[in-house]
Amino acid sequence: MGVYINYISFRFNQFFRAINNNVQLGNTLVVCGIIIFFVKLPNQDLYPLLFLLPIFMFHFQRKDILFLKKIFAYWQLIILLEYLFILVLVAVLCKNYVYHYNIIYALLGVFTLPFLKKKETNNIISLSFLPNNFYEIKSTIRKNIVVFIFQLFLFYLSSYHPFTLFLVLIISLEFLSNIYNDFENKELIQSYFSEKSIEYKVKSNLIFLNLLFSPLYIAYVYFNFNSIEYLGYYVIFMNLFVAERILLKYKNYNTTEKSFSLFIANIMSLAMQSALILPSLINIKNSLKKAQSNISKYVAH
Structure with missing residues (x-):
């Protein structure tokens, strides 16, 4: 006993x-x-x-x-x-x-x-169809596909009401940020950015994430058609936050480091900028230039 x-x-x-x-x-x-x-x-x-x-x-x-x-x-x-x-x-x-x-x-x-x-759940789906544009997302799924699926399910579940919509997004900001923690090796950086631009990287990731979130958008419109303006702000906020996080990663990319993690205070700072929209747009413009300059150190065009 x-x-x-x-x-x-x-x-x-x-x-x-x-x-x-x-x-x-x-x-x-x-x-x-x-x-x-x-x-x-x-x-x-x-x-x-x-x-x-x-x-x-x-x-x-x-x-x-x-x-x-x-x-x-x-x-x-x-x-x-x-x-x-x-x-x-x-x-x-x-x-x-x-x-x-x-x-x-x-x-x-x-x-x-x-x-x-x-x-038995480690190889539920194959990720070979995803190009290197989505290196971070593929890496996150491979680390723990169950966690990724449940987190995605949480987002879908949040579509029931405007309150749950933003609540889940706020408490999941760290999850979204952590997707872009790891640095690629130098060879992958050189291979990818010799053909693609950082702008393409950001746009393709945002398109992919919005496709993943499309069931949430559809469900929210079904349940809350009279409050659709909240969904519009949600989409803008989420896209600005992810764009800033990606650019922040490449602005700080360094071959001597394996990752660039953010503290909760940094995540909240990005969230505040994204919520205000205009400061986020200004920061994205500035971060884009710095990320391009940093990448050019490793990629010869």
Whole structure:
């Protein structure tokens, strides 16, 4: 019995450490929590999917499977009980959910999870069709495709209401920024920018991201046609923020460094400029010149 009590205590401590160290997991829980307490979904069948979201996210982020196998003979049962506890807790706290047989969908998902292995999700899709224009996005997906898919799902889920639309965007700014942290090697920089310009790089990435976000745009128009002006501002803000982040990366590109990460204060500064629009446009113009000058050090035209 002492082993199980110690494990429960360990699990609670690990849970809060995971939230502190994992932006995507924290985003998922925050958004789900807000929807559970404040937003009434148009269809009760959507709630089981909402309940499963943080559970699936947690399952594919956990790194303690080998530890559980060594400690517990029935380790899959331990995982199942954990997920059932989370499911019941979320369902009870969801004040807008009316108990219905559709909870069976969530239960089936929970009973399936202990038998799903993370390694089986590593090669769900091939990225060979994406050109080097999208090096950073390809790299982000390869690092953890599950996190990327769930983050994208969060964006889609936010289309339900103007409040959730901007809330998810704000808490996901770090995710968008982190896509452009890593520096390419010198050979890739030389190969790419000997044929393409930095302007093309920025434009192609914005087009691709807007295509990824197109289900969000369509869903928002469907749910909030009378508040479509918020969507227009959302698109402008997101595009300006990403454009600034890309240019900031190449303005600071250096072959002696592997990445250029931003602190939360830097991210908020970019966000404020993007929100005001005009300062962002001025900064983009200036950063473009500096990025071109920096790239020319490594690329001979």
